[in-house]
Amino acid sequence: MAQVTAQPETDRLPRLDELDRLVWVIAGAVTVVLLAFAGRYGYHRDELYFLLCAHHLDWGFVDQPPLTPAIAWLTDTIAPGNLTVFRTPSALLAGLCVVLTALIAREVGGGRAAQLLAAVLAATSGGLLATGHLLSTTTIDFAIWMTILWLTVRVLRTGDTRWVLLIGAVAGVGLLNKYLVGLLAVGLIGGILIAGPRRLLRDRWVLAGAGLAVLIVAPNLAWQIANGFPQLDVASEIASGDSSYAGRSVALALQPVIISLVATAVWVTALVVLFRRAEWRPYRALAWAWLVIFAAMVIGGGKGYYDAPILLALTGVGAVPVAGWLSRGRVVLRRVLLTFAVVFCAVGDAVLMVPILPASSANAVIPINYDAGETIGWPALVASIERVTPPGAVVLASNYGEAGAVSRYGSVPVYSGHMSVADFGRPPESVDTVVAVGFEDPAYLRRFFGSVERAGSVDVGVDVDNDENDAPIWLCRNPREPWSTLWPKLRRI
Structure with a gap:
């Protein structure tokens, strides 16, 4: 050398x-x-x-x-x-x-x-x-x-x-x-x-x-x-x-x-x-x-x-x-x-x-580069959510990526308990219907809402294996507690 x-x-x-x-x-x-x-x-x-x-x-x-x-x-x-x-x-x-x-x-x-x-x-x-x-x-x-x-x-x-x-x-x-x-x-x-x-x-x-x-x-x-x-x-x-x-x-x-x-x-x-x-x-x-x-x-x-x-x-x-x-x-x-x-x-x-x-070919690289999949389909995800969102409802996102997408591309108010998004605001006390996206287990949502039913699935518009494609969308009504009491329980790291 x-x-x-x-x-x-x-x-x-x-x-x-x-x-x-x-x-x-x-x-x-x-x-x-x-x-x-x-x-x-x-x-x-x-x-x-x-x-x-x-x-x-x-x-x-x-x-x-x-x-x-x-x-x-x-x-x-x-x-x-x-x-x-x-x-x-x-x-x-x-x-x-x-x-x-x-x-x-x-x-x-x-x-x-x-x-x-x-x-x-x-x-x-x-x-x-x-x-x-x-x-x-x-x-x-x-x-x-x-x-x-x-x-x-x-x-x-x-x-x-x-x-x-x-x-x-x-x-x-x-x-x-x-x-x-x-x-x-x-x-x-x-x-x-x-x-x-x-x-x-x-x-x-x-x-x-x-x-x-x-x-x-x-x-x-x-x-x-x-x-x-x-x-x-x-x-x-x-x-x-x-x-x-x-x-x-x-x-x-x-x-x-x-x-x-x-x-x-x-x-x-x-x-x-x-x-x-x-x-x-x-x-x-x-x-x-x-x-x-x-x-x-x-x-x-x-x-x-x-x-x-x-x-x-x-x-x-x-x-x-x-x-x-x-x-x-x-x-x-x-x-x-x-x-x-x-x-x-x-x-x-x-x-x-x-x-x-x-x-459409991103699945070939996602096993090595996970992040590639997380850059695909956000506008289509928001469209999937808004198609099943009734008037007066808000979106409850399971993570900051979904919350950021709805904020960027959507017209419905969005909230999330994930990371710092939880500090950016909670739903008004008058809200009694939310469209929850990304929560896999309905039993988790039933801890907080009197009614939870499947409203659809996320479609990102491309056959890609990322964290959001085919994620369930839930229609949740009748919060069991006021949002001021409920929100700390929905916060997560």
């Missing part, structure tokens, strides 16, 4: 023209492709939820901080109902992550070949394509992690801890989006405690950076305190495994494929050189950071993609020795084989993670 190329000890950021120009072309191509397919299918259930939250902006919500709903509000205000505009921030952030991966390769000594290899592997990453297609807390979190990891590598290389002030600012903004940045902090602190340099943890700039992060996120922390830390209940629910991509077995299964199979060989190479080669010792804390994060994720029962950004950062590191390997021995054969493998993985990941196939 190639040795690390010595870098000048400098505390300045590299000028943009010091990064190979083709990196910018690759990053731009990723953004263009994502924008080209941004309007396919429809909103994701989470995006519909963010739009609901956008109408009730606050410093916090039951299951998230306020940044993503605020971005949803901004994009929907600029171009109401336009999915391409709505998802433009995600496409731009995906391109940024490609650049950051190449910057990490450059930071640890990578020349042109390593930078381009890192950029290509990032651009063809299934995890990056998936998050770049949707507006979600994960999309922003991915870019936040990558930025922090790049700046951390810079601190490890130069020893200039003043950069930690910028890390603190980025982390604070990231915490206003998703608390998962805390897991990265735990991993980096653990890695530095194990591999050094431990003096960083006592440095005044590091402490100042931590203080800055806390200061930025303070309004949201105050909201959590005032509302009894509901995020802890959400985290407990995720840890139970009752959520998409959650569970220890899923976390283990996702590791080789969350970036791509080719990238896995590269980030594993990074781990090998970081642990075994003395010249890579300054960056060894990164390898330990991933181990700490992965262990915490598995033990705590987190979602299997939580560590994807640090795997991509390790791919940037691994691109340096792999680029050296590609320049020795049977060069042509090695490069042809790598090119074939990258193209094969790129095509597969694009088909799986980007809505290239028609919606």
Whole structure:
């Protein structure tokens, strides 16, 4: 494997023209492709939820901080109902992550070949394509992690801890989006405690950076305190495994494929050189950071993609020795084989993670990409509900996706006890008839209503195996208690 190329000890950021120009072309191509397919299918259930939250902006919500709903509000205000505009921030952030991966390769000594290899592997990453297609807390979190990891590598290389002030600012903004940045902090602190340099943890700039992060996120922390830390209940629910991509077995299964199979060989190479080669010792804390994060994720029962950004950062590191390997021995054969493998993985990941196939063929990718199914059929779902809704009735949705869809596409008032939607209002006391959608067990509804009868089923207009298609629709009358008493019993995480 190639040795690390010595870098000048400098505390300045590299000028943009010091990064190979083709990196910018690759990053731009990723953004263009994502924008080209941004309007396919429809909103994701989470995006519909963010739009609901956008109408009730606050410093916090039951299951998230306020940044993503605020971005949803901004994009929907600029171009109401336009999915391409709505998802433009995600496409731009995906391109940024490609650049950051190449910057990490450059930071640890990578020349042109390593930078381009890192950029290509990032651009063809299934995890990056998936998050770049949707507006979600994960999309922003991915870019936040990558930025922090790049700046951390810079601190490890130069020893200039003043950069930690910028890390603190980025982390604070990231915490206003998703608390998962805390897991990265735990991993980096653990890695530095194990591999050094431990003096960083006592440095005044590091402490100042931590203080800055806390200061930025303070309004949201105050909201959590005032509302009894509901995020802890959400985290407990995720840890139970009752959520998409959650569970220890899923976390283990996702590791080789969350970036791509080719990238896995590269980030594993990074781990090998970081642990075994003395010249890579300054960056060894990164390898330990991933181990700490992965262990915490598995033990705590987190979602299997939580560590994807640090795997991509390790791919940037691994691109340096792999680029050296590609320049020795049977060069042509090695490069042809790598090119074939990258193209094969790129095509597969694009088909799986980007809505290239028609919606009628989405069942082919849903077993791998669950989220694809959750972007199909929301207007038809609302039409199914409104066909059986009598005058004066309201809709009671079982989850925030259904509530967001009815709010976006329907004309009937909608309420739900799910997550923060429960805080956005309850039915008026005068309402005695509701159309309940998504509740599988009528016995549950009979606890709250004197009459419950089947009124129909959801038809999303496409033969797709998602969570909503064929869900029962119930006509519920005669609430057993006033809504003020009933509503707390219908709340759920």
